[in-house]
Amino acid sequence: MIHGVVDQQNEVLARLSSLRQHQQGGTRSPHKPLLVLLALGQLSATGTSEISWATAATKLADLIRDYGPPSATQPAQSAAYPFTRLRSDGIWTLNADVPMDRVQPLAANAVVGRLEPLLEQALRDAGLAAAAARQLVESEFPPTIAPDVLMAVGLDPDAILGAADGYTARRRRRGSWPVAILEAWDRQCAFCGFDGQLGAATVGIEAAHVRWFTFGGPDAVDNGLALCSLHHKLFDRGVLGLGDDLRIIVSSRFTSRTTAGQSVYELHGRPLRPRPGTSLPAAAHVDWHTNEVFKGPGLTL
Ligand SMILES: [Zn+2]
Numbered sequence: 001m002i003h004g005v006v007d008q009q010n011e012v013l014a015r016l017s018s019l020r021q022h023q024q025g026g027t028r029s030p031h032k033p034l035l036v037l038l039a040l041g042q043l044s045a046t047g048t049s050e051i052s053w054a055t056a057a058t059k060l061a062d063l064i065r066d067y068g069p070p071s072a073t074q075p076a077q078s079a080a081y082p083f084t085r086l087r088s089d090g091i092w093t094l095n096a097d098v099p100m101d102r103v104q105p106l107a108a109n110a111v112v113g114r115l116e117p118l119l120e121q122a123l124r125d126a127g128l129a130a131a132a133a134r135q136l137v138e139s140e141f142p143p144t145i146a147p148d149v150l151m152a153v154g155l156d157p158d159a160i161l162g163a164a165d166g167y168t169a170r171r172r173r174r175g176s177w178p179v180a181i182l183e184a185w186d187r188q189c190a191f192c193g194f195d196g197q198l199g200a201a202t203v204g205i206e207a208a209h210v211r212w213f214t215f216g217g218p219d220a221v222d223n224g225l226a227l228c229s230l231h232h233k234l235f236d237r238g239v240l241g242l243g244d245d246l247r248i249i250v251s252s253r254f255t256s257r258t259t260a261g262q263s264v265y266e267l268h269g270r271p272l273r274p275r276p277g278t279s280l281p282a283a284a285h286v287d288w289h290t291n292e293v294f295k296g297p298g299l300t301l
Pocket of ligand 1: 189190191192193194227228229230231
């Protein structure tokens with residue numbers, strides 16, 4: 001390496017951020033970033049980014065199912081796409097020359113993948129690895145979900161999301177937006193009506209984007225809902241959605257065993273209850289959430 005350490009670090013982050021450019025029109029495609037995050041978790045835990053196909057076929061498939069957009073693709077097939085295709089981005093290698101996308105040759109040859117050696121070497125720097133993980137997770141997921149994804153790949157969310165940030169430039173948020181959303185919804189959860197306060201301050205109620213900020217969702221009143229912390233999380237994970245008539249839909253894939261958890265079912269079919277004059281979520285943003293986030297189909301009553 002002739003150029004300096006900082007150049008090298010920026011080059012690594014730029015190479016990884018190019019994965020994001022495969023997305024168009026707000027379509028989510030977190031498959032490759034999830035594989036790289038899994039490899040970073042592996043590198044941090046074991047000192048090597050090696051992931052066998054057997055591991056990918058379960059762990060990566062689970063990550064894609066749990067944190068990816070709704071999809072009818074078979075789990076092993078959904079893992080085979082990034083496991084083979086990430087090679088063409090020049091950051092992933094396989095120990096056998098197998099065709100793109102096909103599960104059978106991966107299984108038959110017990111193929112093992114790993115980050116490209118020079119890249120892996122650079123990412124042994126814990127600070128750079130943390131910056132890379134942060135960049136990947138924040139470009140794909142909202143803040144409600146990023147910590148869950150990091151934990152799922154074996155990385156420490158506090159260390160990564162709390163790390164001093166000299167690397168990445170971020171799209172600027174409008175600081176006044178959350179306040180405007182909470183006001184527009186009377187500082188209550190738009191789904192359950194929770195309106196907790198501690199003293200004079202609202203507690204446990206957040207401004208939620210319908211179309212995620214990371215996927216072009218604007219800080220606009222017709223792209224926001226005030227939601228309690230629980231329903232914000234469930235909305236961002238696709239447990240809860242909105243129908244064309246703006247009634248709440250509960251995913252039929254959500255299950256719960258206690259009455260506390262099962263109270264979520266009772267939201268199904270409820271209308272939103274905005275303050276008079278509040279702009280309701282725009283159809284385009286609701287459609288994005290339905291297509292990219294909600295784990296349909298909804299419950300049938
Ligand atoms: Zn709520």
